[in-house]
Amino acid sequence: MKSKVGFGNIFWPSLLAALIVSIIGFIIWLIAVFGIIGSFSSIGESTGVSAPMNAVLHMKLDKPIAERTSTQFNPVSLSFDNQIGLADILEALKMAEKDENIKGLYLELEGLQCNFATAKEIRKAIDRFEKSGKWTLAYNSGEVTTLKEYYISSAASKVYGFPASNFEMLGLAGEVTFFKGTLDKLDLELQVIRGKDNDFKSAMEPFFLDKISDSSRLQLISYIQTIWDDLIGDISEARNVSTDKINNIADEMLAVNTEDAVKHKLMNGVKYRDEMMKMITSKLGKKANEKIAMINFEKYAAKNVKRDLIAKGSKGNIAVILAEGGISVDGDGMTSTDICKQVKAARENDNVKIVVLRINSGGGSAIASEQMWREIDLTNKKKKVIVSMGDVAASGGYYMAAPAYKIFAEPTTITGSIGVFGAIPYTADMFKNKLGMSFDYISTNKHEALSTNRRLTPEEVAMVQGQIDDIYETFLGRVASGRNMTKKQVNVIARGRVWAGADAKKIGLVDELGGLEEAIDYAAKTAGISKGEINVIYYPLRREDKWEAIAEMIEESENKAMVKTEKMPALFVNALDQWKKVEAMSGIQMRLPYELTIK
Numbered sequence: 001m002k003s004k005v006g007f008g009n010i011f012w013p014s015l016l017a018a019l020i021v022s023i024i025g026f027i028i029w030l031i032a033v034f035g036i037i038g039s040f041s042s043i044g045e046s047t048g049v050s051a052p053m054n055a056v057l058h059m060k061l062d063k064p065i066a067e068r069t070s071t072q073f074n075p076v077s078l079s080f081d082n083q084i085g086l087a088d089i090l091e092a093l094k095m096a097e098k099d100e101n102i103k104g105l106y107l108e109l110e111g112l113q114c115n116f117a118t119a120k121e122i123r124k125a126i127d128r129f130e131k132s133g134k135w136t137l138a139y140n141s142g143e144v145t146t147l148k149e150y151y152i153s154s155a156a157s158k159v160y161g162f163p164a165s166n167f168e169m170l171g172l173a174g175e176v177t178f179f180k181g182t183l184d185k186l187d188l189e190l191q192v193i194r195g196k197d198n199d200f201k202s203a204m205e206p207f208f209l210d211k212i213s214d215s216s217r218l219q220l221i222s223y224i225q226t227i228w229d230d231l232i233g234d235i236s237e238a239r240n241v242s243t244d245k246i247n248n249i250a251d252e253m254l255a256v257n258t259e260d261a262v263k264h265k266l267m268n269g270v271k272y273r274d275e276m277m278k279m280i281t282s283k284l285g286k287k288a289n290e291k292i293a294m295i296n297f298e299k300y301a302a303k304n305v306k307r308d309l310i311a312k313g314s315k316g317n318i319a320v321i322l323a324e325g326g327i328s329v330d331g332d333g334m335t336s337t338d339i340c341k342q343v344k345a346a347r348e349n350d351n352v353k354i355v356v357l358r359i360n361s362g363g364g365s366a367i368a369s370e371q372m373w374r375e376i377d378l379t380n381k382k383k384k385v386i387v388s389m390g391d392v393a394a395s396g397g398y399y400m401a402a403p404a405y406k407i408f409a410e411p412t413t414i415t416g417s418i419g420v421f422g423a424i425p426y427t428a429d430m431f432k433n434k435l436g437m438s439f440d441y442i443s444t445n446k447h448e449a450l451s452t453n454r455r456l457t458p459e460e461v462a463m464v465q466g467q468i469d470d471i472y473e474t475f476l477g478r479v480a481s482g483r484n485m486t487k488k489q490v491n492v493i494a495r496g497r498v499w500a501g502a503d504a505k506k507i508g509l510v511d512e513l514g515g516l517e518e519a520i521d522y523a524a525k526t527a528g529i530s531k532g533e534i535n536v537i538y539y540p541l542r543r544e545d546k547w548e549a550i551a552e553m554i555e556e557s558e559n560k561a562m563v564k565t566e567k568m569p570a571l572f573v574n575a576l577d578q579w580k581k582v583e584a585m586s587g588i589q590m591r592l593p594y595e596l597t598i599k
Contacts, residue, residue, distance in 0.1 A: 055293035092301035110142035115391035121515035161258030195472030201419035201496025226500035316537025319346035327364030336368035363395030377403040388519035402482035409501035419496025
């Protein structure tokens with residue numbers, strides 16, 4: 001008699017075998033790819049990519065721009081998330097200025113992702129490239145030409161757009177997402193305790209209010225107005241259109257597509273891509289049907305800038321430390337564990353004469369901020385530290401900048417927010433009403449059973465308030481010492497208030513207006529290093545990125561196959577990101593108020 005074999009006895013072993021084979025296959029594929037890339041990287045390691053004669057550099061800004069170039073494998077989507085670093089963009093443009101084979105820059109913008117201070121630095125680098133005697137053409141090729149895209153492209157001598165594309169020139173606005181209604185539905189409360197007089201410290205307001213508070217509205221209006229004035233000032237100078245005219249265009253909605261932009265002299269014309277190619281061919285002095293040498297900007301930067309920086313190694317005389325992200329002791333973003341090591345390494349590197357600390361952070365952990373402050377303060381006493389603020393250097397991001405010898409910021413940098421807060425959730429009602437759960441406690445002492453599932457007593461609230469006030473007093477002291485002010489003077493401009501870089505300079509929180517390039521030039525001058533002897537070493541130290549090479553290969557194949565991956569809507573991504581940040585908070589915080597989306 002034949003025995004029956006159950007479905008499970010066949011299915012599960014087969015599934016397990018298939019999974020094992022797939023995993024082994026994936027590992028073998030990775031090993032093979034790394035081997036191929038290793039063989040590629042060993043050929044012409046130090047030679048870089050030399051542009052052919054009479055070439056044009058094609059700079060396409062269509063992905064996130066961060067402080068450093070990075071490529072990370074995303075296990076969820078099984079794809080690579082890559083971003084180009086601002087430092088690489090600036091270095092590559094500087095190299096291209098001196099590259100005799102490169103005759104011009106073709107700038108194409110579609111889907112740009114960065115903030116306004118970063119946009120300004122790129123814009124200035126393009127302007128310097130053009131002033132070196134080379135031509136620049138900008139083409140806004142997307143369905144919508146955003147304000148940031150147009151702002152960067154306006155640095156070019158000639159600016160064009162795709163016919164019938166939408167055009168954004170309506171001013172600036174900020175949008176804040178509030179979660180109080182969501183928490184109410186979940187029976188979840190969040191008690192926020194701010195430092196004494198921190199009426200501008202509006203961090204966490206989205207979790208207990210349903211609209212912007214009066215004090216926060218005042219600071220938000222102030223700094224977006226400063227940003228707008230700076231933007232239109234640069235556009236006005238480049239396009240020879242008065243700021244009054246630009247404001248009128250925005251107020252009356254006179255430029256809503258590229259044809260309107262041309263009509264009001266914000267662009268030189270509308271063109272299709274083939275027409276742009278004909279224009280570039282003509283600029284290079286070639287006939288219509290002749291091939292032109294178009295150099296991919298990212299590859300030019302990757303093969304020249306990165307290998308050049310790697311080759312310099314520890315011989316650099318100016319250390320640039322890139323500090324980006326939310327502040328924590330360990331984990332994602334900017335960690336004090338990493339930054340302290342890098343600052344100490346720069347301090348102990350005998351070749352390094354001066355340190356430039358590039359900060360792009362809205363703050364985070366108070367403890368981590370204090371740890372970094374200590375290392376930066378020690379370094380500044382041995383070698384001067386020059387701070388360059390990026391898009392944002394606020395709260396904990398300003399705390400770590402306080403001991404620096406000199407602070408640079410762009411007019412559009414968001415800074416200040418000198419304040420402290422703590423957030424204590426109350427979750428018992430949510431668990432009881434939604435899940436039927438309840439809690440009880442035993443303890444040896446009166447206040448031992450601190451839990452998010454019971455409300456704090458008035459004595460416990462007073463204890464937390466005292467801790468926060470102590471840290472705020474320390475914060476005031478750090479800034480007062482670094483800025484040569486009294487604590488009383490600092491408190492007038494502190495109280496958690498956010499400032500735009502241009503306003504921060506007026507009140508003494510910033511010394512000079514400028515970006516990373518200006519900070520490096522100032523550092524060289526301060527350390528007595530001539531321009532020809534400047535040798536920058538970036539921390540963390542640069543190494544060849546194998547993932548980046550793999551991602552480049554995959555990206556090229558996807559472009560050929562026209563493969564597009566679906567992404568989660570930005571609204572949900574941003575909301576999820578805010579929830580994750582709240583969940584990761586531990587201890588007292590120094591964070592920028594709000595996740596403000598400027599449009």
